[in-house]
Amino acid sequence: MxxxxxxxxRQAILLIISLVLPTAILTVPAITVKHAAQDAWISIxxxxxxxxxxxRLVTDLSLRFPGKTLFEYAEEILGRVPGKVVGFLYIWWFLxxxxxxxxxxxxxxxxxxxxxxxxxxxxxxxIAVAACAVRNGLEVLSRFNQLFLPLFLGLLxxxxxxxxxxxxxxxxxxxxxxxxxxxxxGAATPASWLGEIVIFTMIIPxxxxxxxxxxxxxxxxxxxxxxxxxxxxVAIMIFGPNVTGHWIFPTYNAVRVVSxxxxxxxxxxxxxxxxxxxxxxxxxxxxxxxxxxxxxxxxLKDYRPLVAPVGVILVALAALCENIVELLxxxxxxxxxxxxxxxxxxxxxxxxxxxxxRGKGGExx
Amino acid sequence: MKKIAVLLLILLLTGLTGGCWxxxxxxxxxxxxxxxxxxxxxxxxxxxxxxxxxxxxTAGSEAGARGREPASWVVxxxxxxxxxxxxxxxxxxxxxxxWGHCIILVLGEEMARKGTGMITNFFQRDRQPRENIWxxxxxxxxxxxxxxxxxxxxTSAQAAGxxxxxxxxxxxxxxxxxxxxxxxxxxxxxxxVEVKEAGITPEPDREKKSPPQKQVGLAGVAxxxxxxxxxxxxxxxxxxxxxxxxxxxxxxxxxxSPGEPDKAVSIRIRRGSxxxxxxxxxxxxxxxxxxxxxxxxxxQQSREDLAKPEKIKTLESEMADExxxxxxxxxxxxxxxxxxxxxxxGDAFHRKYxxxxxxxxxxxxxxxxxxxxNIAVEAQIREIGLLTKRAGVPEE
Numbered sequence: 001m002x003x004x005x006x007x008x009x010r011q012a013i014l015l016i017i018s019l020v021l022p023t024a025i026l027t028v029p030a031i032t033v034k035h036a037a038q039d040a041w042i043s044i045x046x047x048x049x050x051x052x053x054x055x056r057l058v059t060d061l062s063l064r065f066p067g068k069t070l071f072e073y074a075e076e077i078l079g080r081v082p083g084k085v086v087g088f089l090y091i092w093w094f095l096x097x098x099x100x101x102x103x104x105x106x107x108x109x110x111x112x113x114x115x116x117x118x119x120x121x122x123x124x125x126x127i128a129v130a131a132c133a134v135r136n137g138l139e140v141l142s143r144f145n146q147l148f149l150p151l152f153l154g155l156l157x158x159x160x161x162x163x164x165x166x167x168x169x170x171x172x173x174x175x176x177x178x179x180x181x182x183x184x185x186g187a188a189t190p191a192s193w194l195g196e197i198v199i200f201t202m203i204i205p206x207x208x209x210x211x212x213x214x215x216x217x218x219x220x221x222x223x224x225x226x227x228x229x230x231x232x233x234v235a236i237m238i239f240g241p242n243v244t245g246h247w248i249f250p251t252y253n254a255v256r257v258v259s260x261x262x263x264x265x266x267x268x269x270x271x272x273x274x275x276x277x278x279x280x281x282x283x284x285x286x287x288x289x290x291x292x293x294x295x296x297x298x299x300l301k302d303y304r305p306l307v308a309p310v311g312v313i314l315v316a317l318a319a320l321c322e323n324i325v326e327l328l329x330x331x332x333x334x335x336x337x338x339x340x341x342x343x344x345x346x347x348x349x350x351x352x353x354x355x356x357x358r359g360k361g362g363e364x365x
Numbered sequence: 366m367k368k369i370a371v372l373l374l375i376l377l378l379t380g381l382t383g384g385c386w387x388x389x390x391x392x393x394x395x396x397x398x399x400x401x402x403x404x405x406x407x408x409x410x411x412x413x414x415x416x417x418x419x420x421x422x423t424a425g426s427e428a429g430a431r432g433r434e435p436a437s438w439v440v441x442x443x444x445x446x447x448x449x450x451x452x453x454x455x456x457x458x459x460x461x462x463x464w465g466h467c468i469i470l471v472l473g474e475e476m477a478r479k480g481t482g483m484i485t486n487f488f489q490r491d492r493q494p495r496e497n498i499w500x501x502x503x504x505x506x507x508x509x510x511x512x513x514x515x516x517x518x519x520t521s522a523q524a525a526g527x528x529x530x531x532x533x534x535x536x537x538x539x540x541x542x543x544x545x546x547x548x549x550x551x552x553x554x555x556x557x558v559e560v561k562e563a564g565i566t567p568e569p570d571r572e573k574k575s576p577p578q579k580q581v582g583l584a585g586v587a588x589x590x591x592x593x594x595x596x597x598x599x600x601x602x603x604x605x606x607x608x609x610x611x612x613x614x615x616x617x618x619x620x621x622s623p624g625e626p627d628k629a630v631s632i633r634i635r636r637g638s639x640x641x642x643x644x645x646x647x648x649x650x651x652x653x654x655x656x657x658x659x660x661x662x663x664x665q666q667s668r669e670d671l672a673k674p675e676k677i678k679t680l681e682s683e684m685a686d687e688x689x690x691x692x693x694x695x696x697x698x699x700x701x702x703x704x705x706x707x708x709x710x711g712d713a714f715h716r717k718y719x720x721x722x723x724x725x726x727x728x729x730x731x732x733x734x735x736x737x738x739n740i741a742v743e744a745q746i747r748e749i750g751l752l753t754k755r756a757g758v759p760e761e
Contacts, residue, residue: 112492116387173716239540242547257496257540262530266495 002295002303005139006208009216014149015142016197016220017227019285022278023104024193024224025156025231029250031332032232036186037241038172040232043186048225050187051194054344055217058197061352062204063213064361070201071296077355086347087297093343094290095310097196098283099317100331102126105279107324108249113272123318127311130284134291135307138206141288145281152274153227159267160234163258167237188336190228194221195344202289248328287314391419395460398437399522401507402484403473405443410476410484412450413441413508415522416458417466422519437520439512447487464493468526470500470539471558473507477587477594481553482546488539496540499529501556502587502594509560513579516566525581529556532615534583535603546592549726550711553589554606557597558582590705590730598695605695608656608688609708611639618660620683622667623676630671631664632684632746641713645721650736652710658688661748672753677746685742692740706733 007015032040065073070090075083106122133141176183197217204213235250238257244250252268259265291310295303321327355361401413421436440457444450451462470488472481481500488494503510515524529536536556537545545553561582586598586606598606604616614637622628637658644651662680665671671680699707711729715722725732 114387115492170716174719177715177719240544240548243540243543246543246547253496253540259497 002292002301003138003206005137005142006206007138007142007203008208009212011142011146012200012203012207012216013220013223014145015203015281015285016200016217017153017224018145018149018278018281019199020193020196020220020224020282021227022152022275022282023101024190024228025251026108026249026275027104027328027331028190028193028228029232029235030245030247031189031328032186033236033241033250034186034245034332035178036183037178037245038174038236039176039178039183040186040236040241040244041172041229042175043183044190044225044229044232046183046187047190047194048221048229050191051197051221051225052218054191054195054348055197055200055221056214057345057348057352058200059204059213059217061348061355062201063210064352064355066210066362067205069205069292069296070198071293073355073361074351077351077358077360084297086351087293089347090343091290091293091297093339094199094286094293095313095317097339098286098290098314099320100327100335101279101282101286102314102318103321103327104331105276105283106318107327108252108275109272111324112249112252112268120315120319123315126280126283127287127315129280130287131307131311133284134288135304138203138288141281141284144284148277149281152278155270155274156227157230159255159258159271160230162260162264162267163234163238163254165260166257167234169237171237171240172233188340189332190225192336192340192344193228194224195340197221198344198348199285199289201348202292248324287311290314389461389463393460394463395458396463396465397467398520399469399471399511399525400464400467400488401441401471401473401503401511402447402476403507404475404479409443409445410447410450411441411443411508412447412454413439413511414454414462415439415511415520416462417520437522439508441508447484464488464491465495467494467498469522469529470494470498471507471510471525472500472502472555474502474504474594476507477502477555477589480592481542481555481589481594482592485539485542485546489543494539496543497538499526499556500537500539500542501525501529501558504557504559504584504597510558510581513560513581515580516564516578521581525558528558528581528583532612534600535586535607535610535612548712549729550706550713550715550722551709552705552707552730553592554598554707555587555589557584557587559584586707588699588703588705588707590703595705596698596703598698601691602695602698605691605693606699606707608637608639608692609641609654609695611637611641614638614658617663618684618687620680620687622665622669622671623679623683624669625667628665628667630662630667630680632660632680633663634658634660635747641708641710643710643714643717645714645718647721650714650732652713652736652738654692654738654740656688656692656740656742657745658684658742659745659747660684661750662746663750665752665754668754670754672749677749681744681746684746685744688742688744689740692742696738696740700734700736700738704734705730710736710738 032043036043071087074086102123106119109122110119133144200217204210207213231251235244235254238254247253255271256268258267291303291306294306294310396417397414398417399415403411405411416438418436418438440454442450442453444453455462488498513521515521518524518527534556542553545551558581560579562577563580563582565577585600585603587594588596588598614634616634618632619629622630640655642653699705706729710733
């Protein structure tokens, strides 16, 4: 076993929230609102349904193979060579997704806060810190996350509550303005984010109570969706659907608008600070999944030697992104079909069906 | 041991060097308090900034014997875009121009007629200016507006910002303007300001009376079609606009005293609410506007005893009439003279008739101009102050 650590259910829930939420509230609202306008919140609810189904699928699959990660049972189900191919694709996807996460964060920091700092600094620093956590294993990562995520969520909620002064519920009307297709289009992006729960397959084997996996996945998805929903509602109720779709990071702008009695204002520094913690956790989980997966794919006894090389690859991949327009365009158009249909639904479904057909693995508990 | 030493060294370094990259000290930045943009004849824009002189903001110099040091410095430069003008400004300003504390954005009249969208874009896009900058249109040139002095506040930009914040008139922040610019169901209305004669500061020597000062003041509302200025509302109509938009329920209503119509009674508004109810049958467009208002009687010129329920009832109905008159004045000007929906009737219509809106949205302003609007006001008087009737009047 490559990973000695065990985490409890609460840590797992928090880890999955970190896995999805930090970038979701950064870039998803604008994309969803662009499609569905004031009905974006319905899109999120639709996406939540999809997210819950994916969570169920992934957990079903994993629980058939107790103590094994995606990379190990893919080979068991499909046979050695096809299993390796699937594993390789997943390693690629974890790396690619992680590079995009870092691009999102670096773009956000560069355009909103530190224009003089070259993006590569954010990449290297972010990866260096995440590498330390990953080297120390899942337990350390979970504990870090357990420590900071409640702070992240709490402060964000406080800021949202302070923003209520500028909100108008009428901005959400009329409901179903753009029709069902627009709502579904708007749901694709948040669904692809919630579908990142596929990485849960790398964590389930290390749960101290694997039986609670369903509950963990469902709770985490619901909690993430709740925050995503709130941040979208906040942005729409403050700016209205038109302007929300114009901003790149509407939640950030919504936080900037908050001004209570002319002295409690400029709270974006809090938002950015908590976002940084969140972003680091998210990068960490994806990084961990990529490293552990690569080690299992290569059949190594220890994953630690891979931490540094994978980090270098990550920095290089992230640096490939040329500008923010390219990134946003990719996230809005290419990412949902690419992530959702192949890695989040397609492959897990195929694996599950083949496993059932071939009678591999134990009965799902 | 060696490891600990290295760690300590790193810790020390992070403490000493952290945050030095692109740091900005207060003495190295020029803090912009107010920005003005004017349209020049040759198609370029003139950017005028009011920059704070931090020395004048310290408590010491305010009470100091040197007298009041000027708290601001106003400079202008021209360019094709805001950024180009800013670069030319930088040739005169020996510090880095910092937008993060900009309070107001003033558009000159000509600039506003050419279009505001190309100006506000920078202030939304750049990371330094904030979404809650107060936006206003001045009669005349923005440069003249920013070059004024304030007797009460440190600078005229702050004075203008505080005037807006008090919501005495109609006030708009950048993010609200952005919403009005982006929606088809409402046309932008922006605060109108002007340079006014505003009082004097008395000198110890009465002979040496200072001349009346030119200071900033509110002047109603600038009406826009899309992003171009097309006209103005005077302060009276501005009150009507505020009522129709259901914003800033403040102010005073003057009504004739029931028994002595040549004498006036003042009612201070306490709170109110506005509801716009659209009705549409595919052809005929109608709006019901329901305004509710509560106020306190604060002043009475007449001699009669108003502290009687039936008199209060009369006052209430007069109050409702007066309010309706104001709202109608604003509405008629918008419908007949300018032909633009600055009240957001279109948004209200959109909320109720989403399908019909798709047909109407591109010619909304014409539809709005033709629409029938019924205004119903429900007024209530709550308090009458500390007096029952005019003091010093003998019993009859």
